[in-house]
Amino acid sequence: MNRSGVSFLAVLTLTLGCLGLTGCTRPTAANFEKRLQEQLINAKPGDVIELPEGKFHLDRTLSLTADKVTIRGKGMDKTILSFAGQKEGASGLLVKANDFTAEDFAIEDTAGDGLTVQAADGVIVRRVRVEWTRGPNTANGPYAIYPTQCKNVLVEDSIARGASDAGFYIGQSDNVVLRRNRSEYNVDGYEVENAEHVDVYDNIAAHNSGGIGVFNLPDLPKQGGQHVRVFRNQVYENNTPNFAPKSLGPIYYLPTGTGVYIMAIHDVEEFQNRIHDNNTTNVYVIDYSTALSAPIKDTRFRPFTDHIYLHDNEISGGDKSPDVRLDGVKALMQVGGGSLPDILxxxxxxxxxxxxxxxxxxxxxxxxxxxxxxxxxxxAANGFKHPRNDLKAYDCSLPPLEAVKIPQVVEGSDKATAGGQ
Amino acid sequence: MPRVARAPSPARRCHRSLQRTGKAALALLVLLAILTACGRLPPPPVHPFLQEPFPEKLSDWHLFVGQSPRLQPNQRVIPYDLNTPLFSDYASKYRFVWMPPGTSASYRDDGVFDFPVGTVLAKSFAFPVDGNPGKNEERLIETRLLVHSKTGWIGLPYIWNESQTEAHLDLAPDPVPIRYTDSAGTRHDFTYFIPNANECKQCHENNHAVLPIGPKGRNLNKNFVYADGPANQLAYWTKFGYLQRAPAADQAPKVAAWNDPDAGTLDARARAYLDNNCAHCHQPGGTAGYTGIDLRVTDTGLRTFGVCKSPNSSGRVGTLSYDLVPGHPEQSILLARMTSIRPKEMMPQIGRSVVHEEGVALIRDWIQAMPVDDAACARNPSHPVPGARSRKPGL
Structure with a gap:
């Protein structure tokens, strides 16, 4: 090939490369943000929006409303959307669209929540990292990965760090699989709140204030969360001092050093988890009214906790240093004769x-x-008069809960669909 | 009065031009030119675009005629106003509606009218020109079109150029620095964020369907000073053929003007303010429907106004516990969010960069005037832990 041919090809390649978001010389921050937001606005069903490698600064919430769109980066440590000093909007990426996929990028240092997905049917979050890079801090945003009022959700192989409430939050949703994720240095590792048909498995919850919470709260439009399976997770050393801002919101009252907790819900099965070295208690099964003092005005809300099946877990090493920040925990220790058990x-x-x-x-x-x-x-129902260590009274079994079926996880391709026992 | 509203009508400008034209020899040519320029040959009618691609220039819609800034409405384009508008950083707003010939909207008591396909709603945002306090000159920043396209409503942001001669479609507009001194001598200096096309939906969407927010019967039920005199908007739209089945104005619901003490009680005005500043998101199916807070003026449940309701973590502000504490504005998250300009805390989340002092004062007075009922927000006494009620063990 002669010289002119080579240069012609080079020019052509450069020109073609510049047509998309990728390829060109590194875009300026404002330029990147504007072009990406335009791509999201103009996206059509089936589009894949490729994010280039690099760390990009954004000032405003990115938003997507088109169905069947994939946003894909070059890796959760290679494509970084940084919202440090965010000027407008509370979220990093706000999605209100069905059949949404996010893959292989990171969202850092948002003012509020990281990746917010609302009212979507069909969500995949895969190999996404959401992080507040200064580590645990009261001023960090509350939720890292935050699907609310969604159906058919898969969150896998992702990482959340630094959230001042939950790293992974599943709220008011139905049919959800959370698997192979890592949640650390958040106040709460995983929260399943007012949600039903949720499988949480093969995840790590470590160095948060609490590991995995499964519960219902009043006053939210969707009530009656139930049918949650938590299995094969590693829940350990969740002893980072609770850094949620002080308010009546329940998260401030999560005792540092809680492994898994179950509150105001029925039909929960937790098995084959390794739950250890959570310094207040490894397992906390509790009624809403025992735990919290906020009034219940919602007549739909049921504060009781029952039909809970915890079996075949490895549980060890609680009560090393209960969270005496909370007077209530101190009171419980008195009830327990000066210490707290693995299962409370x-x-x-x-x-x-x-x-x-x-x-x-x-x-x-x-x-x-x-x-x-x-x-x-x-x-607690009788004024803590007769606390008992009668674990044998609870040595029973319940029918295993059915595996959650979502279209994103094909049955048979994954042993996760195996039943509880 | 702002410049955009004061510009002479084309007819008046033509009249002056004609007076200046003396030479008979030029009369024919000049007359022809003037006939064209002055609308004796009528300007081309509104050109609706009901599907992509939407035109790059606002002028291609033919919504406005005359010289820049082009906000003289074309034929069949009607200006309108609202009893209680959305606050947008103290911007002046100019609203217009157009419907295709032969079509009309159907009146509804609640919610927005049922507008025909082809409807165009135009809202222009302007700020005072800097350095000319007292002159009431304004600079147009943006004109948002809400178009009832074949596939539903769509929001299109058009951004005005520096010379105010044209506005260009920009789906993800850049922020605009705003600096001016108002008539009271107060200096304003802030960044104005123009919502992008997706953010339009953040406010306008309910259950995945985009809808207008402002033109509800109760908010349009007021007088407007038209070119041909004042008239009630519902009556005027009806007479013009833009509205069907509307009741007489005095029979139709009417929301209070938030800033007119003669227009309603404190409660009515506060509720009107929340209705048009918050309820587009805070209602079932809205962007903030998941919070359980419903701030529509038609909602009657105090609980859904946030009385003694804990927010979720995204809704918390400082150490405050409840969204609304009767008699205690300083303890109410609702007010704290209106008073904040920090992205994480502030409400609304988009479309506001400065605090609406008068709106905050209204809501503060409203909460203050609510009968104190500390028992309502008292903590739950059931299942007492030994010792004080503060000694709950936590989650």
């Missing part, structure tokens, strides 16, 4: 259930084959 249960049973079912365990809280954890039933 308040013993509160819905009076309706208790009236209909006599016997030791009308609430159907089954705690079986979890090694040799220490245990305390606080007897």
């Amino acid at each position: 249960y308040d013993g509160v049973v819905d009076p309706k259930i208790a009236a209909g079912k006599k016997g030791q365990n009308p609430g159907q809280v089954c705690l079986s084959n979890n090694g040799a954890p220490t245990f305390l039933n606080l007897d």
Whole structure:
């Protein structure tokens, strides 16, 4: 090939490369932000928006409303959308679109939440990192990966760090799989709130203030979260001092050093998890009204916790340094004779259930084959008069909950679809 | 009065031109030119675009005629106003509506009218020109079109050029620095963020469908000074053929003008303010529907106004506990969010860069005037932990 041919090709390549977002000389920050937002606005179903390698600064919330769009970077440590000093909007990326996929990029230092997905049917978040790079800080945004009121959600192989509430938050959603993620240095690792049909497995929750919470709260449009499976997770050393801002919001009252907690929900199965060295308690099963003092005005809300099946977990090393920041935890330690157990249960049973079912365990809280954890039933319903260590009373089994089926996870291709036992 | 509204009508300008034209020899040519320029030959009618591609220039829509800044409405383009508008950084707003000939909107008591396909709503935003306090000159920043296209409503931001001769479609507009001194001598210096085409939907979307926000019966039910005299807007639209099945103005619901103490009680004006500044998101199906807060004026449940309701973590501000504490504005997150300009805390999340002092004062007075009911927000006494109620063990 002669010289002119080479240069012609070079010019052609450069020109073609400049047509997309990728390839050109590194765009200026403002230019990158504007062009990316334009791409998101103009996106059509089926589009893949490729993000180049590099760290890009953005001032404003990016938003997507077109269905069936994929945003794909070059890797969660190679394509970084930094919102440090964000000037407008609370989220990093705000998605209100169905069949959305986010892959292989990072969102850093947003003013508020990181990746917010609202009212979407069909969500995949894969190999995405959301992080506040200064580490735990009260002023960090509350939620890193934040799907709300969604259906059919898959979040996998992602990382969340530094959220002042939860690294991974699943709220008011239905049919969700959270797997193989890592959540660390957040206040809460994972929260499943007012959601149903959720599988949480093969995740790591470490060095948060609390590991994995499964619960319902009043006053949200969707009530009645239930049917949650938490299995094969590693939940350890969640002892980072709780850095949520002080307010009545429940998260401030999450004791530092909580492994997994279950509150105001029924039909939860947690199994084959390794839960260890969470310094207040490894497992916390509790009624809403025992834990929190906010008034319940929502007549739809049920504060009770029952039909809970914890089995075949490895649980060890709680109570090393309970969170005496909370007076209530100190009070519990008094109830427990100066210490707290691996598994803490308040013993509160819905009076309706208790009236209909006599016997030791009308609430159907089954705690079986979890090694040799220490245990305390606080007897909160009776003013903490008769706390008991009667773990044997809860040695029972419940039918395993069915695996969550979502279109993004093909049955048979993954052993995760295997049942609980 | 702003310059955009004061510009002489084409007819008046033509009259002056004609007076200046003396030479008979030139009369024919000049007359022809003037006939064209002055609208004796009518300007081309509004050109609606109901599907992509949308025109790059605002002038291609033919919504406006005359010289720059071009806000003299074309034929069949009607200006309108609202009892209680959305606050947008103290910008002046100029609203216009156009519907295709032979079509009309259907009146609804609640919610926005049922507008025909082809409807164009135009809202222009202007700020005072810097360095000319008292002259009331304004600079147009943007004109937002909300177009009822074949596939639904779509928002199109057109950004005015420096010379104010044209506005260009820009789906992701850059922020604009705004600097001026107002008539009271207060200096304003801030960055004005023009919502991008997706952000339009953030406010205008409900259950995945884009809808107008302002032109509801209750908010349009007021007098407007038209070129041919004052008239009630509902009556005027009806007479013009733009509105069907509207009741007589005095029979139709009417939302209070937020800033006119004669227009309604404190409660009515505060509710009107929240209705048009917050409720587009804060209602079921809206962007903030998931919060459980419903701020529509038609909503009657105090609980959904946030009384004694804990926010989720995204809604928290400082150490405040509840969205709204009757009698205690200083403890109410609702007011704190209106008073903040920090992205994480402020409400609305977009479309506001400065605090609406008068709006904040209204809502503060409203919360202050609510009967104090500390018991309503008292913490739950059931299942007491031994000791004080503050000794809950936590989550």
